[in-house]
Amino acid sequence: MPDQLLAELREALGPKSVSFGGAAQLLYSRDSSVFPGGQPGPVCFPETTEQVVACVQAAVNHNRSFVPRGAGTGLAGGAIPCDDPVMIVTTRMNKILEVDKQKQFAWVEPGVINLDLSRYLLGTGLHFAPDPSSQQSCTIGGNVANNSGGPHCLAYGVTSAHILAVEVVLPDASVAVFGDPEGPAGGYDLRGAFVGGEGTLGVATRVAVRLTPDPPAVRTMLLDYQDVGTAADTVSAIIGAGIVPAAIEMMDQKVIEVVEKFIKVGYPQDAAAVLIVEVDGLIDGVEHEVERITEIALACGTRTVRVAADEEERARIWKGRKNAFGAIAQVKPGYYLHDTVIPRTKLTEVINKVYETAERYDLLVMNVFHAGDGNLHPLLIFDPQEEGIMDRVLAAGEEIVQTSLDAGGVLSGEHGIGLEKRRFMDRLFSENDLDAQAKLRHTFDPDERANPHKVLPGGSSCAEINHMDKPPEGTWV
Amino acid sequence: MNALEEFRQSVGPHGPVAVVGGRTRWHLGGSIDPQARLITAPQGIEALDPSEMTVSLGAGTPLDMLDEALAEHGQEVALAGPPGATVGGALAVGHDSLRRRRIGSARDVLLQANYVDAQGELIKAGGPTVKNVTGYDLCRLLVGSLGTLGFFGSVILRTRPRPEITMWLSGPTKPECFLTEIYRPATILWDGKQTAVCLEGYQEDVEKQAQKLHALGLETSSDLCPMVLPPHRQRLNGGPLKNGTVADVGSSVLYGPQPAEAPETTPGVQRVVDRLRHQFDPEGRLNPGRNPQRMST
Numbered sequence: 001m002p003d004q005l006l007a008e009l010r011e012a013l014g015p016k017s018v019s020f021g022g023a024a025q026l027l028y029s030r031d032s033s034v035f036p037g038g039q040p041g042p043v044c045f046p047e048t049t050e051q052v053v054a055c056v057q058a059a060v061n062h063n064r065s066f067v068p069r070g071a072g073t074g075l076a077g078g079a080i081p082c083d084d085p086v087m088i089v090t091t092r093m094n095k096i097l098e099v100d101k102q103k104q105f106a107w108v109e110p111g112v113i114n115l116d117l118s119r120y121l122l123g124t125g126l127h128f129a130p131d132p133s134s135q136q137s138c139t140i141g142g143n144v145a146n147n148s149g150g151p152h153c154l155a156y157g158v159t160s161a162h163i164l165a166v167e168v169v170l171p172d173a174s175v176a177v178f179g180d181p182e183g184p185a186g187g188y189d190l191r192g193a194f195v196g197g198e199g200t201l202g203v204a205t206r207v208a209v210r211l212t213p214d215p216p217a218v219r220t221m222l223l224d225y226q227d228v229g230t231a232a233d234t235v236s237a238i239i240g241a242g243i244v245p246a247a248i249e250m251m252d253q254k255v256i257e258v259v260e261k262f263i264k265v266g267y268p269q270d271a272a273a274v275l276i277v278e279v280d281g282l283i284d285g286v287e288h289e290v291e292r293i294t295e296i297a298l299a300c301g302t303r304t305v306r307v308a309a310d311e312e313e314r315a316r317i318w319k320g321r322k323n324a325f326g327a328i329a330q331v332k333p334g335y336y337l338h339d340t341v342i343p344r345t346k347l348t349e350v351i352n353k354v355y356e357t358a359e360r361y362d363l364l365v366m367n368v369f370h371a372g373d374g375n376l377h378p379l380l381i382f383d384p385q386e387e388g389i390m391d392r393v394l395a396a397g398e399e400i401v402q403t404s405l406d407a408g409g410v411l412s413g414e415h416g417i418g419l420e421k422r423r424f425m426d427r428l429f430s431e432n433d434l435d436a437q438a439k440l441r442h443t444f445d446p447d448e449r450a451n452p453h454k455v456l457p458g459g460s461s462c463a464e465i466n467h468m469d470k471p472p473e474g475t476w477v
Numbered sequence: 478m479n480a481l482e483e484f485r486q487s488v489g490p491h492g493p494v495a496v497v498g499g500r501t502r503w504h505l506g507g508s509i510d511p512q513a514r515l516i517t518a519p520q521g522i523e524a525l526d527p528s529e530m531t532v533s534l535g536a537g538t539p540l541d542m543l544d545e546a547l548a549e550h551g552q553e554v555a556l557a558g559p560p561g562a563t564v565g566g567a568l569a570v571g572h573d574s575l576r577r578r579r580i581g582s583a584r585d586v587l588l589q590a591n592y593v594d595a596q597g598e599l600i601k602a603g604g605p606t607v608k609n610v611t612g613y614d615l616c617r618l619l620v621g622s623l624g625t626l627g628f629f630g631s632v633i634l635r636t637r638p639r640p641e642i643t644m645w646l647s648g649p650t651k652p653e654c655f656l657t658e659i660y661r662p663a664t665i666l667w668d669g670k671q672t673a674v675c676l677e678g679y680q681e682d683v684e685k686q687a688q689k690l691h692a693l694g695l696e697t698s699s700d701l702c703p704m705v706l707p708p709h710r711q712r713l714n715g716g717p718l719k720n721g722t723v724a725d726v727g728s729s730v731l732y733g734p735q736p737a738e739a740p741e742t743t744p745g746v747q748r749v750v751d752r753l754r755h756q757f758d759p760e761g762r763l764n765p766g767r768n769p770q771r772m773s774t
Contacts (some may be wrong), residue, residue, distance in 0.1 A: 016670035102656060103727065147610045158608060160617065161585045176745030183574055183729025184582070186712070186739050186772035190749055192584055192617025196610050216660055240528030242551045282660055284681035341606040343529050346710070373608040410604040411611040421611075428611060430599065436600045436627075437613040439756040443749060455612060 005062045009042050009086070012054035017092075019043045022119045026088050026132030031072040031079040032134075034336050035419060038082040040067070048166065048295065049175060049205040052088060056203065057173040059086045065172075065452045068203040070111060074146060075337055076418030078198045082453040090141045096120055097206065103365055104211045105164055105181045110141025110204045117209070126211035129156035132414065133322065141204050147196030151247040151321070152247055152278075155373035156212060158414065160195040165208035168194060168201070169444040172207030181208035193440055198416050199451040201444035215280035218246070218292045220314040222306040223297050224271040228252055228367075231273040232298040232347035235371045238277070238434050239344065243289050248372030249276040249321050252351075255328070255368045260328040265320035270304070275371065277323055324368045325379075332364070334384040336393055337377055338400055342409035343376035353403045361396040363389075375413035402427070422457045480535060481599065484630045487516040490597035498566030498627045499539065500655035501559040505570060506623045506772050510765040514707045518565045518630055520755060527552050530636050531588060532609055534630035545692030552636040555580040563742035565629040570772075571621025572710070577728065579640070579663040579677055586634050587616040592627035605633050621764035624764040624774070626757040638675035644687055647673040647703045653725045658693065659686055665726040666704050669718035672726075673704050711737030711773040717718070729773045739773040 009018045019025075020042045030037030041064060048053045059066040065085040072079050093109035096117065100106070101124055105336055108117060117128050131150035132138055138148070143159045144166060156162075165179030179191030182282040184470040194201050225231040228250075237246055251259070251274050256267045267274050275297075278452060294305045308314035328335060342350050350368060358365035359381065369377040382389050402413065403422055411421045411428055425434060438456055441448070488494055489566055493513040494717045503509075506760050509538060519535030522543065524533070533542060540562045543755040547553050557574035558567040562594035568590075589603040619626055642665070664675035676683045686699055705725055713724050713731040722733045744752065750770060754761065 009758065039675065092698075102653070104656070145616070149610075157581060157585055159611070160614065161581065170745075170749070174745055174748065175751060178746065180712075180729065183713075183727075184571075184584075184774055186774050187621075187746070188750060188753060189571070189584055189617050189621050190753075192620070193614055195617075196614045213661055236528045239530060242527070242639060244530070267659060282682035282686070284685065285679035288679055288681075292759065321546060341604075341608050343606060345526070345528055356646065370608075374606055375608050391773060408605060410606050410609045413606070413608040414610055416610050417612060425612060428604070430595075430600045433601045435759075436602065436615060440613040440615060440618060443753040443756050446752065456541040 004038065005058055005064065005086070006059065007040050008058045009044055012058065013044055013046055013051050017047070017051070027088065028069065029081065031077060033075050033077040033080070033418065033420060035077045035080060038071055038081040039084055040087045041084045043087040043089060044264065045089050047092045049169065050286050052169045052203050053173050053175060055086055055088045056169050056171065057210045059449060060173055062159055065449050067140070067451045068145070068199040070142030070145070071137045073134040073138040073142065074413070075234070075339070075415045078146065078416050078418030078451070078454055085452070090203070091139065099124070099211070100185050101126060103105065104213070105208050105246045107181065107206055107208050107210055108140055108285040110144070110207060112140045113139060113434060114138050114143060115235065121211065125214050127214055128154075128200070128209050129162055129212045133325065140207050140209065144195050144207055145197060145199045146414065148415045149370065149375065151249050151370060154248060154370065155244050156247045157180055160192060162210040162212070162329050163191060163195050163207060164210050166191055166194055167205050167206035170202040170204055171450040179208065194444070196416070196420060197444070198455050200441060202450055205309065216278040217283040218278065218284040219286050220308040220317050221277045221293065222267070222278060222308070222317050223275040223302045224268045224304050225273040225275070225301075226271070226303055227274040228273045228351050229348040230276050230301040232295050232351065232371065234275060234302055235347065236345050237289050237296050237300050238293055239372070243276050243279075245289070245293070245372060246280045246415060247276065247278040248370070250274070250367065250369055250371035251324065253319065254364070254366040255324055258327045258331055258366070259320040259324055262330050263320055265316045265321050268304070269318055274301075276317055276339050282284060282386070311328045321368065327380060328381060332381045332383050335379045335381045335399055337379050338397060339412050339415040340401060340404035341413040342374045342376060342404050342407045344371070346407040346409070347371065347374065350376065350403055350407050350409075354400055355402065357396050357399045362390040363392055363396055370413070374409070410474060415453045419454060422455065425457045482632045484516070484519050485599045487592050488593040488628055488663050491762070493762050495630050495764045496565070496624055498537065498563035499558070499561035500567070501562045501566065502570055504677055506767045506769050508766050509540050513765055517616070518563070518628065523631070525550065527636065529591065531605060531633055532636050533631065533633045534564060535631050536563065536568070538564050540564055542566055542631055547636060547638065547704060551567065554634050554636055555586050555637045556583055556634075562633065564634070568620050568629060568632065569622065569624045573728070575725065576663040576675065576677070576690050578661055580637060584617050584620050587620050588635055589633035590619055590629055591631045592619065594627045594628050595760065595763050599630065600627065607635055607695060620770060622766040623765055624770045625754065625769065626763070628763065642643065642680050643677040643700050644683050644688060645673060645675050645698045645701065645703055646690050646695040647671055647698050650694040654693065655690070665716070666702070666723050667726050668704060668723045669720070671704070673698070675702070707732045707734045709733050709736045712740055737773050739771050742770045
């Protein structure tokens with residue numbers, strides 16, 4: 001370990017804001033993915049843009065890479081350190097700097113937790129729309145890096161649609177602000193290019209987020225089915241009828257079973273699938289959409305349609321969905337959560353193939369996902385102690401990814417590529433396509449100093465470091 | 478040979494070349510070098526699927542033609558342009574519709590682009606699904622880049638349902654209160670004397686919101702914008718409005734009778750822009766003369 005790098009970082013940030021070795025080394029070696037992790041260098045906890053600049057400058061001075069990181073809730077290995085990097089953990093940059101209610105934006109630091117921003121805004125009539133399932137712990141900086149989604153992105157759009165401007169420390173330690181909090185900035189959309197860069201384009205140090213007016217009325221519906229295909233057909237029929245609900249979520253029979261076993265929210269236990277459909281807006285339109293969706297659902301063969309009578313019932317319906325992963329973790333200690341998107345009209349075909357794949361590999365699979373935008377989340381559930389199971393989990397996972405691609409889908413809807421899916425990128429993109437993406441990367445980071453070996457495929461020792469070719473051990477959360 | 482391959486060949490790997498759409502905003506961001514060969518992008522709608530909320534089409538397709546085709550299915554896209562504008566042109570310019578508050582930004586419309594780069598290669602960016610974070614976001618980078626990074630050949634766009642009704646109201650009330658009094662108005666315009674508000678959605682909702690606006694001094698005008706928008710966009714910088722200008726309230730866009738200088742690009746951003754141009758088109762052969770940094774908003 002070059003003492004000089006550590007000394008430089010401690011000089012700039014203060015000794016308590018830089019850790020090396022010990023618990024920090026372990027803690028920041030991995031994220032919430034199944035991958036075993038890497039080897040972090042000094043772990044820095046800057047509190048200001050200037051301190052982030054100092055971290056990046058130190059990395060530049062010593063020809064080291066750096067990895068920006070928020071809460072580490074990512075599921076694709078995006079925050080796993082490769083090449084012994086300087087870790088730049090933004091969780092102490094957690095201030096909400098400015099809320100402009102009239103112009104409907106807020107400047108926040110990247111370490112602000114997604115749900116904390118929503119809580120802070122309660123009573124203002126405004127909210128931050130992206131609501132990833134990890135919103136209790138994920139940070140806005142992480143949301144920006146991953147262009148995160150969430151159930152309500154169906155109507156409101158993913159994170160990029162809600163980021164107006166971002167202050168970035170670039171990998172050469174310079175600072176730039178991309179975008180304009182008060183409206184569309186002229187010029188190249190470098191803001192748009194930066195969002196979703198998975199920490200490979202620089203470190204976001206301040207973020208101007210768009211605030212969305214709270215809808216005056218919300219109705220949440222629970223629809224239940226005797227087969228998954230009918231549920232999927234209902235999703236397409238609703239959208240095809242010109243209704244875009246705020247959210248359409250699907251859970252299959254296995255998920256319903258465990259949710260009812262461990263959380264007990266009142267989902268029909270004999271159902272093969274349930275849909276949660278939420279509509280919002282002005283009251284007359286909302287009532288009209290509830291009526292239309294009910295008609296469409298019943299015509300499609302929905303068994304029952306339940307409309308939450310009050311806020312308590314609405315919260316109970318969502319509680320099952322939002323805590324489904326926690327319930328599933330009670331079944332077996334390991335699970336591998338996938339994230340692909342397919343054309344929503346292919347839902348039935350692809351889900352049936354997912355079941356077939358799981359059966360062939362003798363694995364338990366559960367599906368809880370954003371059906372409205374075709375964003376699948378098959379979970380392969382397993383006990384990592386079982387001999388040989390990891391080979392089956394990985395093989396089945398790869399087959400699910402391929403099934404999604406064969407159906408005209410894409411590799412990721414909201415988790416990103418990280419380390420996990422780099423090796424599949426050439427199944428979706430030609431060499432020229434990937435070169436074009438590399439040009440975007442090199443625009444921001446010509447030396448590939450920021451979060452190396454992520455997103456794009458290419459020769460890397462990091463995969464070996466992380467035993468990417470071997471079974472992942474254990475699980476996450 | 479298909480139209481996309483023909484387009485690729487027309488771009489070729491050498492020499493200055495410019496793509497022509499409807500020429501409705503031809504001088505935006507600078508005039509094209511007269512040495513450049515002029516080419517056009519393929520036209521025509523390839524697939525339209527309301528239940529996927531997507532449409533695939535040639536970038537040279539006129540926006541009006543797309544709108545007409547989508548209207549038959551009760552759909553629309555969040556792109557805007559003067560009569561005669563093409564889809565590729567509207568994407569290259571990247572201006573939001575006046576109705577952005579309801580329908581979203583032009584920068585969120587492009588799901589997949591098949592474009593020709595400066596080397597004359599056909600490149601795919603993005604993907605056909607309505608949600609996608611597979612790799613870097615080239616699509617958002619291309620929107621608003623005035624064709625300086627690549628030329629759109631064919632594109633897949635996100636569509637959305639059209640509103641049941643649209644209603645414009647206008648009156649002498651100052652616009653500030655409308656952002657908070659009304660739930661998601663599509664547009665609020667202010668010319669220094671009059672406010673015009675566009676409401677859209679389900680009929681009963683719109684009528685009830687209109688009643689609120691009536692109480693605030695606005696009167697229903699029609700289903701068309703009651704103000705004539707001056708042709709040039711610039712950034713709204715506070716202070717009283719000059720005569721003959723119209724502010725798009727809440728979006729920082731001001732419409733004025735004369736072209737305005739773009740705000741100066743900061744040195745930090747300029748460094749990235751220089752690298753961007755160098756990476757994507759080192760010889761500056763695509764739409765030479767154009768510079769998106771010269772667009773003021």
